[in-house]
Amino acid sequence: MVAIYKSGMNAALQDIAVISNNIANAGTVSFKRSDTIFEDIYATEKNRTSNLQLGNGVQRLEPRRAHQQGSFIMTNAALDLAINGEGFFAIKNPNNPDEIKYTRNGSINLTNEGELVTMDGFKYLDEENNEVKIPFTVVDSEENIRRLSAINVAANGSIQVDYGQGVSVKVATVGLSTFKDETKLRNDGNTNYIVTPESGQPVVSAPQDSATGTGSIQSGALEAANVDTTNEIARLLRAQQAFSGSSRIMQADVDMIRRLID
Structure with a gap:
């Protein structure tokens, strides 16, 4: 007994x-x-x-x-992104390119090199699993150097960067990853997750993709804990x-x- x-x-x-x-x-x-x-x-x-x-x-x-979605915290910061629906951001370890983790945390920092990174320095990836980099300057049609003035992320993940009046450039599309069973992802701390055989391999696509069922991006917001x-x-x-x-x-x-x- x-x-x-x-x-x-x-x-x-x-x-x-x-x-x-x-x-x-x-x-x-x-x-x-x-x-x-x-x-x-x-x-x-x-x-x-x-x-x-x-x-x-x-x-x-x-x-x-x-994995129910948490409520949104409105911050109005251009690079604070929340996922409304299914999907995870893919982030890459800068010291080990083969190490990719997944997170719903869209609190993004912009480095001096124009890279989008987490607080731990992991790099956010686009819909083709490439690192996202935002140029701080561009040269316009009249050979004038234009400096970055604003960053806007649309619901479909498109990152549009303004360089003063009349110059707007799409630099990338945020990638979202979905899994066969997201509850089987292994928690690696700091709200980051790692793929396991039970979770299945990630399917990467753009937000609002009807084929994969990815959610949309809410710019200026963060997802709270559920x-x-x-x-x-x-x-x-x-x-x-x-x-x-x-x-x-x-x-x-x-x-x-x-x-x-x-």
């Missing part, structure tokens, strides 16, 4: 850890909450008439990540009560055995 009580306590502890992580990341851009998954363990006991399935505790499974803090606190209280209840039952069982021995 002690093993059964212990499995219940361990399950409650994992539930508390997962819920606490959800609450801690409620303010993290594009964070996706997780749910703890359990299954019952049964032992088979044979008697003269049938095999009885007896409860033998609970088994913890890998937490399941919920965490309902009130609901998570209620779940945390239930998990704490489950742990407390299991520990009290186990203590009562131990006390009873001690009295019998004494």
Whole structure:
């Protein structure tokens, strides 16, 4: 019986850890909450008439990540992009070109070289998996040097750059990647994900692509975490009560055995 009580306590502890992580990341851009998954363990006991399935505790499974879209935080910054619908931004490690991760975090920084990067320096990729680079100057038809004045990203991912009045250049189209099962992507920290055999390989296309079902781009916004803090606190209280209840039952069982021995 002690093993059964212990499995219940361990399950409650994992539930508390997962819920606490959800609450801690409620303010993290594009964070996706997780749910703890359990299954019952049964032992088979044979008697003269049938095999009885007896409860033998609970088994913890890998937490399941919920990819429902979070609400939008309006920032009005030109390079803050939120995905309205399906898809992930592809980002490349500058120190390892073969390392590509995927994220819904569209808080984009512009480097001195005109590259679009994450806070960690990973480079955002376009619809053809090429790095996106924005020139700070161009030469117009009259051989005049024109300097960058504005950046606009359309709903279809088109990046249009203005160089003063009358000069506008499309430099790239933001790429979005979709997967067979996005819940099977492996979390690599900082709301970045890595492909696994279960998730399937990415299908890269432009936003608003009807063939792949990619969503649209909302410029001037960021996707908030899909965490309902009130609901998570209620779940945390239930998990704490489950742990407390299991520990009290186990203590009562131990006390009873001690009295019998004494």
